Amino acid sequence: MDRPIYLDDLQVGQRFTTATHGLDEPQIIAFAREFDPQPFHLDAARARDLVFGELVASGWHTAAITMRLLVTSGHDIAGGLIGLGGEIAWPAPARPGDVLQATVEVIAVTPSRSRPDRGTATLRIETRNQREETVQILTVKILVPRAAPRTP
């Protein structure tokens, strides 16, 4: 879509798929050094003896990459993609060599009762790798403006 999306453009059941992001070991280590410095995110040799058995990405890295895929998908919510909160799960870790892609489904659209200029939408966003393994499921409520009513 080229024009910004307003609340009235959204319908339950709408879906789209983002572009892809290729994840590699240097990205995983750089993110981990800054935000999640645990050995299974930092050092492939040590990771072999730890819980995952290999180097894996921080779940927060997977979340951040998913956000980038959403923001750059070309489906632009008017005013920006602003999450209020939601539920997140990481059924499996993302790993070096993974090609990540997110699919988005609109699962609720709710006009605000108190503010006629806005509402919320709930999105279910699944992030998968190239083997169709799901590495993250995010169900998030976002703020969505309503378009100004047209003068009749």
Next chain:
Amino acid sequence: MDRPIYLDDLQVGQRFTTATHGLDEPQIIAFAREFDPQPFHLDAARARDLVFGELVASGWHTAAITMRLLVTSGHDIAGGLIGLGGEIAWPAPARPGDVLQATVEVIAVTPSRSRPDRGTATLRIETRNQREETVQILTVKILVPRAAPRTP
């Protein structure tokens, strides 16, 4: 604590507070360029005319900083801090100049039914700034090993 924490060390109601992290505009912009390139996270001048009225951090940046505060808190879960999933909310955005700190409360401790060597704990993690405003509430289930039973 100096020694790793096992499931049997955890009790509902236990609390601790992390160190602090000073957030500034360059950090916010660097994270946003990589993961959440929206104008209210990238450009203070443009942000003044947008929804937040000022430059604010991506919620995923707040989440990542919170993870760093947890991992470096000195309260080390045996085997590492491994989140399975949970709920996240951002009641207010983090901003340049904020000094962020997280408080952690253990709200559930659940031995695994099928695996006697492990269980899960649920943590409620509130991230606040220096004005005691809550910028993130994360309720997360983590994997926690049980200590090997001692030979009697």
